Amino acid sequence: MSSAAIGFSCIGLMLVLMAIRIPIALAMATSGFVGFSLIVAFDPALAILENGPFEVLTNYNFTPIPMFILMGILASKSKMSDQLFGGARTLFGSWPAGISLASLLSCGIFSAISGSSVATAASMSRVALPEMRKHGYAASLATGTLAAGGTLGIIIPPSIALLLYALITEQSVGDMFMAGLLPGILGLVLYALAVVIQVKLKPGLATPGEPTTLREKLVGLKGLLPFTGVFVVIIGGIYMGIFTPTEAAAVGAFCTLMIAVKRGMRLEGFVAALKETLITSSMIFFMIIGAEIFGFFLSVSRISFELVDFVNSLDLSPYMILFSVLVLFMLLGCVMDSIAMLLLTVPVVFPLIQAAGFDPVWFGVVAVITVELGMITPPVGMNVFVIKAFTHDISIGTIFRGVFPFVLSDLVRLALIIAFPVLTLGLL
Amino acid sequence: ADYTLRFAHFWPSVSPIHKEVFQKWADQVEADSDGRIEVEIYPGSTLSKPPAQYEAVINRIADVTATVQGYTANRFPLTQIVELPGIVKSAEQGSCVIQGLYDEGLTTAEYDETHPVFLFTHGQGHLHTTDAEIRKPSDLEGLRIRRPTQVVASLLERLGAAPVGMPAPESYQSMQRGVIDGVALPWEGVHSFRINELANNHTEIGLYSLSFVVTMNKQVYNSMPEDLQQVIDDNSGMAMATAAGEMFDEVDAMGRQDAVDAGHNIITLENATENEAWKPVLDATIEGYLQDLEDKGMPARKVYQRAVELSEQCQQQS
Amino acid sequence: MSRFASIVDAISRVMLLVSGFMITAMMLVVLAEVSTRALFGLTDGSLDLTFNGGIEIARFALLFAILYALPCNVDRSQVVVDLFTNTLSDRSIAVLQSICFIGYGLLALAMSYRFWGSVGHSYGSGETTQDLNIPMFYIYAATLVGTGMLCLRSGLVAVRRIREAIGITS
Ligand code: NA
Ligand code: NA
Numbered sequence: 001m002s003s004a005a006i007g008f009s010c011i012g013l014m015l016v017l018m019a020i021r022i023p024i025a026l027a028m029a030t031s032g033f034v035g036f037s038l039i040v041a042f043d044p045a046l047a048i049l050e051n052g053p054f055e056v057l058t059n060y061n062f063t064p065i066p067m068f069i070l071m072g073i074l075a076s077k078s079k080m081s082d083q084l085f086g087g088a089r090t091l092f093g094s095w096p097a098g099i100s101l102a103s104l105l106s107c108g109i110f111s112a113i114s115g116s117s118v119a120t121a122a123s124m125s126r127v128a129l130p131e132m133r134k135h136g137y138a139a140s141l142a143t144g145t146l147a148a149g150g151t152l153g154i155i156i157p158p159s160i161a162l163l164l165y166a167l168i169t170e171q172s173v174g175d176m177f178m179a180g181l182l183p184g185i186l187g188l189v190l191y192a193l194a195v196v197i198q199v200k201l202k203p204g205l206a207t208p209g210e211p212t213t214l215r216e217k218l219v220g221l222k223g224l225l226p227f228t229g230v231f232v233v234i235i236g237g238i239y240m241g242i243f244t245p246t247e248a249a250a251v252g253a254f255c256t257l258m259i260a261v262k263r264g265m266r267l268e269g270f271v272a273a274l275k276e277t278l279i280t281s282s283m284i285f286f287m288i289i290g291a292e293i294f295g296f297f298l299s300v301s302r303i304s305f306e307l308v309d310f311v312n313s314l315d316l317s318p319y320m321i322l323f324s325v326l327v328l329f330m331l332l333g334c335v336m337d338s339i340a341m342l343l344l345t346v347p348v349v350f351p352l353i354q355a356a357g358f359d360p361v362w363f364g365v366v367a368v369i370t371v372e373l374g375m376i377t378p379p380v381g382m383n384v385f386v387i388k389a390f391t392h393d394i395s396i397g398t399i400f401r402g403v404f405p406f407v408l409s410d411l412v413r414l415a416l417i418i419a420f421p422v423l424t425l426g427l428l
Numbered sequence: 429a430d431y432t433l434r435f436a437h438f439w440p441s442v443s444p445i446h447k448e449v450f451q452k453w454a455d456q457v458e459a460d461s462d463g464r465i466e467v468e469i470y471p472g473s474t475l476s477k478p479p480a481q482y483e484a485v486i487n488r489i490a491d492v493t494a495t496v497q498g499y500t501a502n503r504f505p506l507t508q509i510v511e512l513p514g515i516v517k518s519a520e521q522g523s524c525v526i527q528g529l530y531d532e533g534l535t536t537a538e539y540d541e542t543h544p545v546f547l548f549t550h551g552q553g554h555l556h557t558t559d560a561e562i563r564k565p566s567d568l569e570g571l572r573i574r575r576p577t578q579v580v581a582s583l584l585e586r587l588g589a590a591p592v593g594m595p596a597p598e599s600y601q602s603m604q605r606g607v608i609d610g611v612a613l614p615w616e617g618v619h620s621f622r623i624n625e626l627a628n629n630h631t632e633i634g635l636y637s638l639s640f641v642v643t644m645n646k647q648v649y650n651s652m653p654e655d656l657q658q659v660i661d662d663n664s665g666m667a668m669a670t671a672a673g674e675m676f677d678e679v680d681a682m683g684r685q686d687a688v689d690a691g692h693n694i695i696t697l698e699n700a701t702e703n704e705a706w707k708p709v710l711d712a713t714i715e716g717y718l719q720d721l722e723d724k725g726m727p728a729r730k731v732y733q734r735a736v737e738l739s740e741q742c743q744q745q746s
Numbered sequence: 747m748s749r750f751a752s753i754v755d756a757i758s759r760v761m762l763l764v765s766g767f768m769i770t771a772m773m774l775v776v777l778a779e780v781s782t783r784a785l786f787g788l789t790d791g792s793l794d795l796t797f798n799g800g801i802e803i804a805r806f807a808l809l810f811a812i813l814y815a816l817p818c819n820v821d822r823s824q825v826v827v828d829l830f831t832n833t834l835s836d837r838s839i840a841v842l843q844s845i846c847f848i849g850y851g852l853l854a855l856a857m858s859y860r861f862w863g864s865v866g867h868s869y870g871s872g873e874t875t876q877d878l879n880i881p882m883f884y885i886y887a888a889t890l891v892g893t894g895m896l897c898l899r900s901g902l903v904a905v906r907r908i909r910e911a912i913g914i915t916s
Contacts (some may be wrong), residue, residue: 021834021842023824026849033853040434040488047487049853050860054889055477057809060595060801063776066769066811163597166622168440168472173600173622241606243780244598250776250804257773274766278811282819285812296489299474300434347441347472379827388825396827502874570791572783578876581798590786590794593801593877607783724872 003039007301010035011335014294015379024385028290035297052293056285061160064249066281068119071230071253072126073273073280078260080226085131087223090212096199097206099135100145101192103128107149108188109231111156117338117375119249121150121383122284125390136207139394141198144402147383148191148410151372154338155365156184161342161372165364168346172361178427179361183369186423187413194409230255283389287382295336304332304341308348318356322363322418325349326370333374338382341371362424366417373410376403429466431652433457433644436475436490443620444679446471449672450494453545453642453663460659467492485645486541494642498577505721506731507535507639510549511579512717513710514701515739516637519614519680522549523673524742525735526639527666534731543649545642545660546668550614551680552634553580556627557610558603563631563695564705571609574599580612580636583713596621603627612636615683616676624686632696633706642668754898761814761895768811775803799877806875806885813892817899820850840911847904854897861890 001009010031017027029049037045056062075081084106085099092098103124110120125146132142154161157177166176199206212220234252237243243251257270265273298304311324328349332341346367353363375383378400388396417423435454439446446469454467470476476484481495482503497504498511507526509515516522526547529535553576555562560571569588574596575581581591592608596617602608603626611623612635618624649660687694700706714732721728779800785793824846834842868882875882 018827019830021826021839022846022849023826025824026846026853029853030849044488046856046860047484047489049856050864051476051480051484051487051489053813053857053893054809055480057812058479058805059477059808060805063772063804063808066808067773067776070769070773163600167597167620168442170442170622172625174604174625238605241602242784244594244602244605244607246594246598247776247780250773251780253773254777271766274769275762277769278762278765278815279819279822281812282815282822283825286816287825296475299470302468350442385825396825498876500873501876502872502879505872570786570789572787581877588791588794590783590791590796591798592783593799 001038003301004303004306006035006038007298007303010038010297010301011303014335018379023286024380025286025290028287028294032290032294032297036293036300039297039300048293048296052296053289056289056292060246062285062288064246065119065122065284066277067249067253068123069126069280069284070273070277071249071256072123073276074253074256074260074265075127075227075230076130077269077273078256078263078265080230080256080259081127081131083223084227085128087220089135089209090216090220090223092209093212093217094209096203096208097137097141097195098209099128099132099137100141100195100199100206103132103145104149104152104188104191104195107146107152108156108184109235111153111184117150117153117372118284118288118382118386120153121146121386122280122389124149125387126280129387129390138205138402139391140398140402141195141205142402143384143387143391143394143399144404144406145191145195147376147381147387147399147403148194148406150383150386151375151410152184152187152191154372154375155180155187155368157181159368161339161368162364164339164342165346165368168342169350169360169364171364175361175428176364179365179424180368181427182423183365183413183417186416187369187410190409190413191406194405198405226259230259280389284386287385291382298336304345305348307332308345308352311349312352318358321352321356322358322366325353326366326414329367329370330373330377333371334377335380336374338371338374341374342367359421359425361428362417362421365424366414369410369414369417373407377407430464431648431656432466432468433491433648434468434470434475435492435494436470436473436481436484437494438473438478438481439471439494441469441471443471445672445675448675449668450642452671453668457659457663460662461656465656465659482542482643485643488645488648490645491648492545492642492644494640497639497641501578504535504538504639504641505724506726506728507538507547507641508579509717509728509731509735510639511577511637512714512732512735513583513635514714515735516549516552516634517739517743518673519549519551519616519637519676520670520673521739521742521745522551522637523547523669523676524666524745525549525738527669528738528742529731529735531665532734534727534734539641539643541646542643543646545644545664546666546672547639547641548669548672548676549637549639550616550676551637552632553612553614553617553636553638554633555610555612555631555635556618556623557629557631558606558627559629560609561629561631561693561695562633563697565709572607574602574608574611576612576638577636579713579717582716583635583709584612586709586712599623600626614676615680615687617683619679619683619686624683624690624692627687628692630687630692630694632694633700634697635700640672751902754895754902757895758818758899761892762818765811765815768807768814772804772807772811775800775807802875802877809885810888810892813889813896816892817895820847820896820900821903837911840907844904844907844911847900847907851897851900851904854893854900857893858890858897861886861893865890 014027014031033045088102089098107124162176162180166173234248384399457465475490479499481493484490485493497507510526565587571589572592573589575591584591599611701710718728782795786796864886868886873882
């Protein structure tokens, strides 16, 4: 069997394992291990079981994940998040799905801090999901909002994905970040529209809020203060150069801890928060480790190279090339981690795109949005899996269903960005 | 093909070092072996992440890698003597020194777990800062500088600066926001990490260099028939080392040209190791490194002595 | 068996305590790094409390925070796709779960075997961490404790689930 054939078979194996209720982490690790030993050999495959976890768990870029989770848990234990969403509810008054909109807005702001969408989805879910559930929002809408909101993380600067793209393709990092800003905001607006339209079509999805007076709204603003304060410290600190985005998570967790202590949290409460943090972090890192082991196998299967070669051999017109590259990204995104995918495919497709006469900065934004779509599409959608880690009673199917309208709105965004390059390049 | 070699490294596939050194090596090996050896390159850390790449070759996750000795700290202490200030003048010359030390057997024992193909260094590492102009050691006081290696960290500390550890790709964002005031990088790194967008001041001082090795899994090499081993041998050693060095020098020149074109302030300190203002600090750092190894029973001074001689010889050759 | 089980459970809980300590340490070390650096910048270097190795501590704190939490959390920290298996009986699910835990046990066993090799390799090799010069031997040995316990505890949970499955005969 050729490497590519083994590659496709083991992707199949992984999907079958997942379908029969094998935990996602185990399904990825097992099929990655099997595939790697078939393509390379057994002993090296054993070695990826050592290198994979060690690489993931000593990767500095992953240190913010448990910090942001701790921050979310502390915020909810100290009632900061209650206040935040209480405030948002009075502010939005009888607007449809006010908490969903507030969550999306928070995801957008949070994206400006974190470069990773898994981190954004994880931290916002811990805060916002219980609130939406408490107020009778449908499970699909609540989880879908957060899974999609998390993907804003990758494109609103600072963004690890745009940074990598800039370094790979020798574009200016500053330009890349500026180019991501409007498409990021556009994504936020379209997501909000997706929420509003859904709720108009199916009012049962979200309980409408009570109408509130201007006076009440102003009082409601007070509830936003503590949490917004932490946000301001974090964002201010990053933009004033006091700490890096990676360090911001720990600073945020510490500020939240201080507020929690002031509100009466004692050692016992902190230990409980740590326990909860560790359970969720274990879940997420189990999956990241599984994905890493699977990633070793995907690399040696050379599937992405084969697919790109195939597209290359078709001899297409510029827009057909772009179209097939994007379809390719979406297909790969179904089974692959988005950063790994950018690293593997961008160098190979970039010359094609450049030869077809497309702007490299513009293509970077288009590519990152497309790759990010893979985080919320079935069968393998990392954001969906992460949100599943916060819920016991909601099935993966429900979350994927809830995400669907947002996938549509992302496709609309892609179409707009492709049709109007000024959306990306206007600020440069 | 009888043998398929998976060659993993961390440079992006658009980088000149990938295209002009590693890809050419792969093509040459394939051609020389009449296609009996096939080389599949995995650029951009897609097969293994940088700190674990040497380990990955020992374990045959990859068959060949190009990696930085310093990523596995204290595994190649004698090799890393070439990283000390004053040894490397240019990438080509530095590569000649590091390969020379290996060929003479002075550092060979450090590589007994793999089969080295060739070794090289990048060019001189300089200081690049946003606002601060650095002419003399005291100009560094109070600056936060990203440090590439532990040796540079101790050097910066001696100069009153605060060495900041962070992943290299993070330096751009950190410099943009002012978390750090500057970086220590060769011009090549300034070019690849796009530091010229942010740094206006450059002090060419030659603080350090990094050593690299292209190395192969030992069992894979040993399992090859003699004629194929010969193909690998023909594409090993000094010629490859200096070719890699030349490539780095070219990119160094590009990075420097960017800065010149942008009208940046470039201060050049010729022979900083002999410059009376800088010499005491640089000497103390060198001495500290060598003494530390001597204390552990390693022939550090002997290797350093030879490195200094080779540095002269290689300079004249290039 | 039950004595062995309670020892494994107890050790896992102690390791979870270490994890909690690591998370806290990670937060405080980053905070210390940030504030000393800010102080250094504000005073133009005259107040230098900066220290070496902050990144490294954060990285290894992450390693042990997660690794030492896995044994205790292996039976609570799994995300499964439940699209097609809604109709399974409790008993089949229990059987399936015990198979999964055997899978985790085997995976952890293979990891332990590999880390055991690294412990041996790194002993006396002189290889250390980058900044703090901690011998890699200690790091690998401590990692081995984590994967070893993950292996034991996964096995233990698998046995418990099988017993549960047998218990659900009616
Ligand atoms: Na972001
Ligand atoms: Na997907």
